[in-house]
Amino acid sequence: MNAAPTGSIRPGFAELEPVVARYRDIRGSLITILQKTQEIYGWISEDAIDFIASGTGIPPARIYGVATFYTQFRLKPAGKYMLMLCKGTACHVNSSDEIRAVISSYLGIADGETSPDGLFTLNTVSCLGCCSLAPVMMIQNPDGEETFGSLTRERVQSILGDIIEKERGGAAQ
Ligand code: FES
Structure with missing residues (x-):
């Protein structure tokens, strides 16, 4: 298992941290992480992408590319x-x-x-x-x-x- 990514993690992602910890070593789990991120926050922010990147080692640009490719992902806050x-x-x-x-x-x-x-x-x-x-x-x-x-x-x-x-x-x- 990789060393736990702690140093550059932004505050405010306490709910996402266990998700990243659980899936970061599982190949092909980026979509699952993104789905769970959206379940938690209702959308996927730039900060969330940076958080996932720092936790998984996947470049932010690649995460952004996946998030924009699939229409299921929202990159702006959802309405009430x-x-x-x-x-x-x-x-x-x-x-x-x-x-x-x-x-x-x-x-x-x-x-x-x-x-x-x-x-x-x-x-x-x-x-x-x-x-x-x-x-x-x-x-x-x-x-x-x-x-x-x-x-x-x-x-x-x-x-x-x-x-x-x-x-x-x-x-x-
Ligand atoms: S609820 Fe089944 S097709 Fe719409």
Whole structure:
């Protein structure tokens, strides 16, 4: 095993340290480390990349290259509400593309983007496991997650409008 990398480790990565320690000697585990980093922090910052680099010996440029290659990785902070719109087969045939377009137009963000106010991030994901309710969207926020099925244009606008109203104290669009 390599010597424990301690000298150049930045503060603020206490949760990531055991992940790096566990995987740093396992070949091909960079994607796992990045996945866990995103699970912990919600995104992968430059500082996190530097931390992983110092802990694994992998050059930061290579880590950055892997992180940008895979669309699953977020290199900017996620919004408070993570909209995970299913694009699985059942949802696709039930017009999930139209729902995505409604969300994009309503919030002014494309798939993978975060609204300027930091409230929403839109992500299309594979099957959420409740195909009978297609089209389906799960919304995660710090308080938990909720799944919404049988979405229509009106319903998705109402769901988003309710969140905006709640967050802005009645100043919904
Ligand atoms: S395909 Fe969307 S929930 Fe299964």
